Amino acid sequence: MKLNSPMNSAKPSNKQTVFAVSSLVALAALTAACTPMAPTTPAGKDAGGTKEDAKTPGKTTEIKILVDYTIAQPPGTDNPVWKEFEKRTNTKLTVQWVPGADYGDRVNVALAAGDIPDLIKIPNITTPLFRQMVKQGAFWDLTPYVKDYKNLMALDPTIWNNTKIDGKSYAVPAGRPLNGGGFASIRKDWLDKLGLKMPTNMDELYTAMKAFKDNAPDGKKDTVGYTMRSADFLEEVFTGTVGKWKAVDGKLVNMILEPEMREALTYKRKLFQEGLIPQDFPVLKETQYWELAAGGRAGVTAETPEALFRYTMDQWKRDPKVEWTPMLSLAPKAGGKPYVPQNTGFNGVLAIPKTVPEDKMRSILKFIDYGSGGEGLDLTLYGIKGVHYNEVDGLKVSTDKAVSDSVGTATWGKMFSTPVLDLWQYAAGMPKEIYQRNVKIAEEKAKISIPDPAIGLVSETELKMGADYTKKIADMKTQVTIGKQTLEDWDKFVAQLKSDANYQKIIEEMNAEYKKRQAQK
Secondary structure, three states, X not given: OOOOOOOOOOOOOOOOOOOOOOOOOOOHHHXXXXXXXXXXXXXXXXXXXXXXXXXXXXXXXXXEEEEEEOOOOXXXXXXXXXXXXXXXXXXXXXXXXXXXXXXXXXXXHHHHHOOOOOEXXXXXXXXXXXXXXXXXXXXXXXXXXXXXXXXXXXXXXXXXXXXXXXXXXOOEEEEOOOOOOOEEEEEHHHHHHOOOOOOOEHHHHHHHXXXXXXXXXXXXXXXXXXXXXXXXXXXXXXXXXXXXXXXXXXXXXXXXXXXXXXXXXXXXXXXXXXXXXXXXXXXXXXXXXXXXXHOOOEEEEEEXXXXXHHHHHHXXXXXXXXXXXXXXXXXXXXXXXXXXXXXXXXXXXXXXXXXOOHHHHHHHHHHHHHHOOHHHHHHHHHOOEOOOEEEEOOEEEEOHHHHHOOOOOOOHHHHOOOOOOOOOOOOOOOOXXXXXXXXXHHXXXXXXXXXXXXXOOOOHHHHHHHHHHHHHHHHHHHHHHOOOOOHHHHHHHHHHHHHXXXXXXXXXXXXHHHHHHHHHO
C-alpha cells in the first residue's frame, strides 16, 4: 500500500486522501509555541463532492449523537465548525460529548437503559452488550446501504471486514490508517555517538539498550534502555503476531501457550535484571513514560511518529541534536522474520439504532460520509479555511483559532472516518524532511506489516470469563518479569491453562468464528 505524500507528489490521484494533524488539539498545550502545519488536502469531486452536493434539500435532519472526546473541553453549540457542519449537511446536531476515559462505561449505561441516540460511537466491534443487541435486531444492518456512499466505500475492505458481525456491517468504522502507527522508536543520535547500527533484531536491540545504560550517551547515570511504553511489542516480536492469536495453517493458535511467549518473558526478565527497563514499570503512569523519553533517561520507547516528534521537539529546547527515529521492524533473532504490527484500521464504530426510521438512517449515513472525505474531511481535521487555517506554499498552516475551537481528530474526528494514510506521520512544527522520512518508513512498514487475525471475533465464553483470564495472565507475566515468579512457574501456569476446560473452550470458539469468517470472504 503506497502512502501518498502531498509534499512530494506533483499529481495526486482522485483516491488520494488527506494528511491529518492528528494531535493538533489533543496536545495543544505541548504545541502552543509552534505553528501547526499540514500538507494541502486534494479535495476534488471524486474525493467528497462540493458544498452544494452535501446540502440536502427540504427538511433539516435532527441528529442526536453520543461520542467521545480526548481534549480538555469539547466543542459547544456556538462552535463555528459545529455550525458549518450543520449548514453544509442541512442538519441540527445535538451532541453529547463524553470524556474518552469514561466513554466505555457511558456507552454500556446507554445500551443497558435503551437510551440510545440516533448515532452512537461504540468503542469496539467486540463490545459485548452491543453485539448482544445486534443479534436482537436493535441496530440497522447497514450492509445494503453503505455502497451508496463513496467516502465510506473508499475505506480499505480490510477495515470493513475487521468490523463485521457474522459477515454483515452493523456499524460504520471510524476508520484510521492500517499502517504507520505505534511501534518501537530509538534515539538515533545515541546510536551514532556510540558507533552502533540501527537494530534489526532483539539481540541487537538488547546490545543498544545495554550500551545506552552503561555508557550514558547524555552523560548521566540514570539512563534505562526502554521506557516500557506499550511493552506488548517486546512479546509480539517473538510471537510474530498482534495480540495473542496467530493464524497458523488455517487455524488460530493462542500464543500465550507457545514457547515463543516463554522466550519473550525470558528476554523481558533479562532486561529487568540488568536495569534496562524501569524497575517500577508495573506502576508507571502514562505521563511518566513521556518523562523518561523526553527527559533523556531512555533511548527506546514505543509511539506513533507524530507523538515521537513531540518528544523530539520538547528535547530540542535543551539539546538540538536529539534525534528520535521510528524503527522499521524487528526480528526475534538474526535471520528471523521481521515484525511490525498492522493497525486495526478503526477507532471504534458508528452505529444507528433501529428506532431511527430508514429515511433518517440514510441521512445520518450521508452526514457521516460527508465528514469522512473531501472538503468534509478538511472541515473535520482542519476546520474552516481562513478561520482555522491558511494555505501557504501548498501547506495548511493552522491559526490559534484552531486550538481554541477544538478542531481535529480529538473531537470531530471521533464521529467520522479519518483513514488518511499519513495521519500518524506528522506533528505540529515538524520539519519537512522529518515528515518525508516518516512517510518513507511507513511505506516500507506497509509492505511487511502483520495484522491481528482475530480482530472482531468473539468467544461467548471469553465474553463471560475472559477478563479474569486476562488479568491472571498479565499478573503472571509481570511477576515472572520482575523475578517474583520463575520461568518454571510460568511453565506450570501454561500447563494449567492447557488443562483448563473453559480456557480451551475459548480457543475452540475463537477458531469456529475464524473458520466462519474465512468462509465468508
